[in-house]
Amino acid sequence: GENVEQHPSTLSVQEGDSAVIKCTYSDSASNYFPWYKQELGKRPQLIIDIRSNVGEKKDQRIAVTLNKTAKHFSLHITETQPEDSAVYFCAASKDGGTSYGKLTFGQGTILTVHP
Amino acid sequence: NAGVTQTPKFRILKIGQSMTLQCTQDMNHNYMYWYRQDPGMGLKLIYYSVGAGITDKGEVPNGYNVSRSTTEDFPLRLELAAPSQTSVYFCATTPGTGVFGYTFGSGTRLTVV
Numbered sequence: 281g282e283n284v285e286q287h288p289s290t291l292s293v294q295e296g297d298s299a300v301i302k303c304t305y306s307d308s309a310s311n312y313f314p315w316y317k318q319e320l321g322k323r324p325q326l327i328i329d330i331r332s333n334v335g336e337k338k339d340q341r342i343a344v345t346l347n348k349t350a351k352h353f354s355l356h357i358t359e360t361q362p363e364d365s366a367v368y369f370c371a372a373s374k375d376g377g378t379s380y381g382k383l384t385f386g387q388g389t390i391l392t393v394h395p
Numbered sequence: 396n397a398g399v400t401q402t403p404k405f406r407i408l409k410i411g412q413s414m415t416l417q418c419t420q421d422m423n424h425n426y427m428y429w430y431r432q433d434p435g436m437g438l439k440l441i442y443y444s445v446g447a448g449i450t451d452k453g454e455v456p457n458g459y460n461v462s463r464s465t466t467e468d469f470p471l472r473l474e475l476a477a478p479s480q481t482s483v484y485f486c487a488t489t490p491g492t493g494v495f496g497y498t499f500g501s502g503t504r505l506t507v508v
Contacts, residue, residue, distance in 0.1 A: 281454070284437075286437070289435075314496070314497075316497075322501075323485060323499040323500065323501050323502055324438070324485070324497075324499050325499075326496050326497065329496070369437055369438070380426060380443060380445050380451075381426050381428075381489045381491075382428070382440055382443060382453065383428075383438075383440075383497065384440075385430075385437035385438045385439070386437050387435075387436055387437045388435070388436070388437050
């Protein structure tokens, strides 16, 4: 089955700096890659996603890049703010067949933004 | 429109006890999932369902059972609770094929002592 590795496990930045979180996946058939943000004690919330027919997607200060050849994708947060502090999870899935939208999650990255 | 509702929010069980975690959605989504989240770890799939009457195992199904008698409800049953089942449990839904954005419930924090 699919395996998703996420790095780093913790990331500490100063307010205004950029943060980058990287994930690699094992199943070359995977074609959907979402990122979730989870604040302490809360449910995961989808912040951005990308499909394999696109190399990059941006939404204000957040961007995701995908390298299908190398089987890795990354989350980029620019101009970080203290409210960006949370745990971030990457995930992978594939459309069609018997996948049924099942997501395989990475282990998570604890991002801390210091004022 | 409540979205995905999970109950209870917190529960402490003794070893060997049983309980049912409830998940109800009012979005008419076909696909429903149960994940567990252990401290410092990502979410792992326990069971999933693609419609009423259809369920299947995920990555970590041992010690759990599910049923899906209606589109709205997808309860998760723990039989003979063990300390290894101490975790936060999330129910999630998505409309179906080709639409993947999960809507998560608020979670159930379960401690087995």
